[in-house]
Amino acid sequence: MYKEPYSFNIGRFMDEKRFEKIKIFAEDIPTPCLIIDLDTIRNKYLELQATMPNYKVFYAVKANPMDEVILLLAGLGSNFDLASRYELDQMLRLGIEPSRLSFGNTIKKPEDIKYFHDKGVDFFATDSMIDLENLAKYAPGSKILFRILTEGTGADWPLSRKFGSHPDTIYHLILKAASMNLQPWGISFHVGSQQRDIGQWDDAIARCKYLFDAVAEEGIELQMINIGGGFPANYVDPTFSIEEYATEIQRFIQEDFGENLPDIILEPGRSLVADAGVIVSEVVNISRKSKNNLYQWVYLDIGKFGGLIETIDESIKFPIFFPQIGMAEEIILAGPTCDSMDILYEHFHYRMPEGTVPGDKVYIFTTGAYTQSYSSVNFNGFPPLKAVIYKEL
Ligand SMILES: *Cc1c(COP(=O)(O)O)cnc(C)c1O
Numbered sequence: 001m002y003k004e005p006y007s008f009n010i011g012r013f014m015d016e017k018r019f020e021k022i023k024i025f026a027e028d029i030p031t032p033c034l035i036i037d038l039d040t041i042r043n044k045y046l047e048l049q050a051t052m053p054n055y056k057v058f059y060a061v062k063a064n065p066m067d068e069v070i071l072l073l074a075g076l077g078s079n080f081d082l083a084s085r086y087e088l089d090q091m092l093r094l095g096i097e098p099s100r101l102s103f104g105n106t107i108k109k110p111e112d113i114k115y116f117h118d119k120g121v122d123f124f125a126t127d128s129m130i131d132l133e134n135l136a137k138y139a140p141g142s143k144i145l146f147r148i149l150t151e152g153t154g155a156d157w158p159l160s161r162k163f164g165s166h167p168d169t170i171y172h173l174i175l176k177a178a179s180m181n182l183q184p185w186g187i188s189f190h191v192g193s194q195q196r197d198i199g200q201w202d203d204a205i206a207r208c209k210y211l212f213d214a215v216a217e218e219g220i221e222l223q224m225i226n227i228g229g230g231f232p233a234n235y236v237d238p239t240f241s242i243e244e245y246a247t248e249i250q251r252f253i254q255e256d257f258g259e260n261l262p263d264i265i266l267e268p269g270r271s272l273v274a275d276a277g278v279i280v281s282e283v284v285n286i287s288r289k290s291k292n293n294l295y296q297w298v299y300l301d302i303g304k305f306g307g308l309i310e311t312i313d314e315s316i317k318f319p320i321f322f323p324q325i326g327m328a329e330e331i332i333l334a335g336p337t338c339d340s341m342d343i344l345y346e347h348f349h350y351r352m353p354e355g356t357v358p359g360d361k362v363y364i365f366t367t368g369a370y371t372q373s374y375s376s377v378n379f380n381g382f383p384p385l386k387a388v389i390y391k392e393l
Pocket of ligand 1: 060062063081104190192193228229230268269270271
């Protein structure tokens, strides 16, 4: 087998000097541990604001709900999209005004709608008749966004099918809402997370335009489009830049709506926080299962249950850096738990420098989103992923 020296371009994922500092900062912290760099989140937010200056941001809290992250974004002027009463309790505990919150989950219990309404939240998303009726009953007078179905094509982590309804169904829901004590406010969609095909926004925005026009004929003026999340983070597979997304999306909206521009909000999760995280992990074991196996199995102290669930179907390919020097060999990567599903990458072969041994550290970049919040409570006794905010030493 032809071999070449192991190489990994740290600079593609994090400023190298910053990484050196983070490495030192993390030296004495037991692994696995997620280190979050707030400066990166600040820069991502400012970049987003600079490229889409007229759009309001509602950060999708589920991507990384750490208090420090929420407070940073709140200080920068972000609003927040919530999925449960527990997230609402957290926002209120942190002193964030209800006027900056939306309940974007279309799947909610009547008592939770009432809870949000009682706390002063008046901004909801829906996609079904039963939910709409609950909103009219338990959150009268509220502003409603109607979520349309998208295909999720082109997304590394699609959300399709489960959320949203066909525009024809949504049309009837909007008319119904107008006849109840609710304010039909606009249309929302989510094109799928880590969406690498910018054209997906074009299709969705065209559907919004169709609905704006259709209900206008019934005398209902919609005023907002929520273009969702789906903006990219920096994983192994390349994407366009945020700036390119912004330029294209603003062009799509301009083309469809011309002079009569609706208010636009967006709900980024992954793109704001993912690049800010590095998981420090450790090699637990390395094993060649038979003399004739081409690939060694490398077991880390973090796996699917410890926070890397987005490796399901090898959907998200996290950049993984082995710091040893040596010739590269292709490996199979797995987690530490006693579940055979806890394999990270078997088909896509990561590379590791020969000479890596158990006990060596491993750095997993772009892990600030959907890792800690996804980690299991106690499977096999392993605690949920610990996360620490990086502080300049
Ligand atoms: C998860 C979610 C988001 C965030 O999506 P990203 O792809 O992480 O940016 C935004 N809006 C809604 C309704 C969501 O469920």
